Amino acid sequence: MTRGCEKEYEGRPLLATMGLDGDAATASAPAKCILFGEHAVVYGEPAVAVALEQRLQVRITPAKSWSIDGSSLIAKRHPHIHHLVHALWTNTSEPKPLSVHVTGDIPRASGLGSSAALSVALCAALDASRMNSENCLDSDEMSHLAHLAEATAQSGRASPMDTSTSTLGGIVVLSDKKEDGCQWVFTRQLDTPEGRRTWEIHTLTPPQDDVYLVLGNTGVHAPTSHQVALVAAALEANPERINEIRAIGSISRRGLKALQDGNYDAVGHAMSENHLILRNLGVSSEELETLISAALPTALGAKLTGSGGGGCMVALTRQPKETSEAIELAGGRTLISRLGNPGATLIAGPKETFWSD
Ligand code: MEV
Numbered sequence: 001m002t003r004g005c006e007k008e009y010e011g012r013p014l015l016a017t018m019g020l021d022g023d024a025a026t027a028s029a030p031a032k033c034i035l036f037g038e039h040a041v042v043y044g045e046p047a048v049a050v051a052l053e054q055r056l057q058v059r060i061t062p063a064k065s066w067s068i069d070g071s072s073l074i075a076k077r078h079p080h081i082h083h084l085v086h087a088l089w090t091n092t093s094e095p096k097p098l099s100v101h102v103t104g105d106i107p108r109a110s111g112l113g114s115s116a117a118l119s120v121a122l123c124a125a126l127d128a129s130r131m132n133s134e135n136c137l138d139s140d141e142m143s144h145l146a147h148l149a150e151a152t153a154q155s156g157r158a159s160p161m162d163t164s165t166s167t168l169g170g171i172v173v174l175s176d177k178k179e180d181g182c183q184w185v186f187t188r189q190l191d192t193p194e195g196r197r198t199w200e201i202h203t204l205t206p207p208q209d210d211v212y213l214v215l216g217n218t219g220v221h222a223p224t225s226h227q228v229a230l231v232a233a234a235l236e237a238n239p240e241r242i243n244e245i246r247a248i249g250s251i252s253r254r255g256l257k258a259l260q261d262g263n264y265d266a267v268g269h270a271m272s273e274n275h276l277i278l279r280n281l282g283v284s285s286e287e288l289e290t291l292i293s294a295a296l297p298t299a300l301g302a303k304l305t306g307s308g309g310g311g312c313m314v315a316l317t318r319q320p321k322e323t324s325e326a327i328e329l330a331g332g333r334t335l336i337s338r339l340g341n342p343g344a345t346l347i348a349g350p351k352e353t354f355w356s357d
Helices: 079-088 114-129 139-153 161-168 224-237 239-261 264-281 286-298 320-329
Strands: 025-036 047-062 098-104 171-175 183-192 195-204 212-217 301-305 312-317 333-337 345-349
Touching: 025 114, 025 161, 025 239, 025 264, 025 301, 025 312, 047 114, 047 161, 047 212, 047 239, 047 333, 079 114, 079 139, 098 114, 114 139, 114 161, 114 345, 139 161, 139 183, 161 171, 161 183, 161 195, 195 239, 212 286, 212 320, 224 239, 239 264, 264 286, 264 301, 264 312, 286 301, 286 312, 286 320, 312 320, 320 333
Parallel strands: none
Antiparallel strands: 025 047, 025 345, 047 098, 047 171, 171 195, 183 195, 212 312, 212 333, 301 312
């Protein structure tokens, strides 16, 4: 027997059917990599992200006290988890404690959306642990909750880029308007310290080609909240720098068109151009520059991905082995992925609901 969620979103069953696993719920969600538009997307400019092959699994079981991987769960250290738990627990009592166990191959704090994947997978697992046919979440509701959790952790400045990509999978396009040639999925709004932002979220299925993404990890941790605040401070000090944000927006639009046409040479070119502006904005680092320079001779294009300051760069390439070797020789640790992979998946749910009053 399997328990399953009846809800579908745009024909996309998020939690279609699942296996049973005693008193546990397990869900997984993919890492993401931004091809165009990081930072600018926080200010409403378009951006494109890809769900990667690398994933994270969250398994939850009932427990006497809250823990994550054997350590106490501290609200200050895990603000997104704290936010999600309280958002999904609808009763007035304190949420029943759970033991949360996280596994997977997404490097943490490296710009690949590990915290969004954790929020999304945890959201799916929590939902399964209290699921009945009325309350199960669809992908819109799930990515919305995960987005609010990310915004809480990023002082109110978070685009829905990471959480939408991790929820929906494939290739996700965010824009301030509905984009032609993409499948519109939902609208997202957030009140940020700089005012209300609205994003239209789409998915895109570009023509297939034999291209790969090689991610190069600098091993340097730079928190997203810090990097996002750095850009906000630069704009406050010099409001004219909004032109750099807008320039990233027009490159994203050009890159999106190239993706829709299956013109991967032009996609790579736009990625490299996008990087130059990010560098100028002050969000690159010496380590990122070294890995990007190493990748470029065998790649169609390369840039930092995510919030920068450290973390990862990404190269689009037809020669993944050569590009990966060049990045490793320059001191980076690499991951290789094809473009577009499945989104949030419920792997197993409990025989009986265990997370309710
Ligand atoms: C982080 O992966 C991407 C940023 O644009 C922040 C955000 O979109 O919330 C830097």
